[in-house]
Amino acid sequence: MTDDLLKAATRALHDETSAEAGDGRFTRARVMASLHQGKVKRRTRLAFILPIAACLAAGTAWGAATGRLPAVFRAMGQLVGYSSKPSEPKTEAKSAATTPKVARASDAPVPPSPRDERDEPDEHLAVATPEPLKLQPTPSAKPSAAPSSSASFQDADGDLYRLAHEAHFSSHDYARALAGWDAYLQAAPRGRLATEARYNRAICLLRLGRDAEARQALEPFASGKMGYRQTEARDLLDELSR
Amino acid sequence: MNIGGLLFSPTAPLEDSSQDEQGLVARLASADPAAVGEVYDQHHRAVRAFASRLVGDAAAAEDLVHEVFVALPRAMRGYRFESSLRTFLISIAVNHARHHVRSATRRRAAMSRLALEPEGNSADPEQLQRRKELASLLTRALDSLPLEQRVTFVLCEVEERTSREVAEITGVPEGTVRTRLHHAKKKLREELSQEGVP
Numbered sequence: 001m002t003d004d005l006l007k008a009a010t011r012a013l014h015d016e017t018s019a020e021a022g023d024g025r026f027t028r029a030r031v032m033a034s035l036h037q038g039k040v041k042r043r044t045r046l047a048f049i050l051p052i053a054a055c056l057a058a059g060t061a062w063g064a065a066t067g068r069l070p071a072v073f074r075a076m077g078q079l080v081g082y083s084s085k086p087s088e089p090k091t092e093a094k095s096a097a098t099t100p101k102v103a104r105a106s107d108a109p110v111p112p113s114p115r116d117e118r119d120e121p122d123e124h125l126a127v128a129t130p131e132p133l134k135l136q137p138t139p140s141a142k143p144s145a146a147p148s149s150s151a152s153f154q155d156a157d158g159d160l161y162r163l164a165h166e167a168h169f170s171s172h173d174y175a176r177a178l179a180g181w182d183a184y185l186q187a188a189p190r191g192r193l194a195t196e197a198r199y200n201r202a203i204c205l206l207r208l209g210r211d212a213e214a215r216q217a218l219e220p221f222a223s224g225k226m227g228y229r230q231t232e233a234r235d236l237l238d239e240l241s242r
Numbered sequence: 243m244n245i246g247g248l249l250f251s252p253t254a255p256l257e258d259s260s261q262d263e264q265g266l267v268a269r270l271a272s273a274d275p276a277a278v279g280e281v282y283d284q285h286h287r288a289v290r291a292f293a294s295r296l297v298g299d300a301a302a303a304e305d306l307v308h309e310v311f312v313a314l315p316r317a318m319r320g321y322r323f324e325s326s327l328r329t330f331l332i333s334i335a336v337n338h339a340r341h342h343v344r345s346a347t348r349r350r351a352a353m354s355r356l357a358l359e360p361e362g363n364s365a366d367p368e369q370l371q372r373r374k375e376l377a378s379l380l381t382r383a384l385d386s387l388p389l390e391q392r393v394t395f396v397l398c399e400v401e402e403r404t405s406r407e408v409a410e411i412t413g414v415p416e417g418t419v420r421t422r423l424h425h426a427k428k429k430l431r432e433e434l435s436q437e438g439v440p
Contacts, residue, residue: 003431005376006380006427006430006431006434008376009376009377009379009383009434010380010399010400012372012373012375012376012377012380013295013376013377013380013381014295014400014402015373015377016374016377017291017294017295017400018291024286024287024290024307026304027286027304027308027311028279028283030308031279031282031311032275032278032279034308034312035275035278035312035315036275038312
């Protein structure tokens with residue numbers, strides 16, 4: 001009985017709804033109007049978004065050209081409460097407050113490029129060869145030479161790193177480079193490039209003939225604890241132990 | 243309701259898309275309003291009939307039809323020629339139905355409480371009146387079903403589609419369609435017997 005009723009009701013619903021469909025002109029007009037409105041809304045949105053995007057792009061390009069981009073990113077990171085180096089802002093603030101700003105951002109040394117970084121292993125391998133391995137400390141090698149002007153830059157850590165890098169790989173002034181790496185590591189002990197700086201510091205010690213300290217500095221790398229240049233560090237330690 | 247799998251079911255196409263339809267689909271994908279108009283002219287009756295059967299309310303059905311065709315250009319990004327355009331439109335209607343079914347159900351419940359159920363045309367012959375009453379009775383019974391079961395019942399029983407086609411539209415396996423239909427019928431029988439209709 002209920003089955004029959006269900007079937008009859010189903011048939012009735014089918015027939016009722018088949019019969020009632022009109023020509024739908026009103027809904028068609030509504031659809032077309034909605035599509036048009038949607039198009040207008042999209043255009044309006046674009047008219048707002050495109051200039052904003054253009055300003056952002058131009059601002060980023062300007063920042064990159066003048067070298068202020070990292071500082072801006074850092075400031076933005078601090079503004080939104082995110083900082084990967086919690087202990088650094090104090091150091092930066094302190095150094096910025098105690099020394100006058102001399103150099104403009106555009107005068108800042110070029111940051112180490114990936115090419116420079118790639119060049120390092122070649123030199124390290126050269127160090128590991130039996131050729132003149134150890135350099136005597138030069139009279140000008142005073143630890144305080146390199147970092148003295150680093151605080152004059154806005155991006156203190158980055159500039160410290162660049163100065164040390166320049167002394168190490170361009171000037172080959174290992175005493176100055178050692179002082180530079182120490183200064184960088186003091187300013188940013190957990191900085192983005194701290195591992196590289198520690199390794200380069202070890203190389204400087206090696207170059208300066210401070211074998212015991214070099215061995216000590218290289219051991220964490222050779223053991224794989226640092227996850228960086230393990231093979232090279234092992235080779236260097238082998239050379240030192242001969 | 244599985245919406246994600248609804249439109250991209252890997253099942254084989256039930257109907258081969260015609261050449262014209264393919265051209266139309268390409269124009270729809272580029273958001274050509276004239277193409278939407280053409281699709282509307284070709285398929286609005288089928289979509290409206292389904293919407294009416296599903297929501298049980300002419301005004302809500304019109305709203306649903308409107309929504310389906312407005313959403314069509316964007317939805318075309320997901321169209322893979324695995325089903326006919328009409329089936330695809332029905333699947334869009336299913337995806338947008340929840341809100342309309344809910345509001346139509348609320349409206350019916352309110353009108354029923356206030357005894358404002360619209361009367362049929364008194365000029366209709368007795369048979370037509372009886373048909374109207376039965377359709378109205380089933381629509382009220384459908385209000386008691388979960389949306390998935392409601393959609394399945396309307397597609398399988400009222401629209402008389404195959405379980406395979408319903409599976410394609412709703413994006414669930416055929417077994418699930420049959421299970422839902424079984425539960426829907428069981429519940430509807432209970433509802434109709436409670437109404438005490440002779």
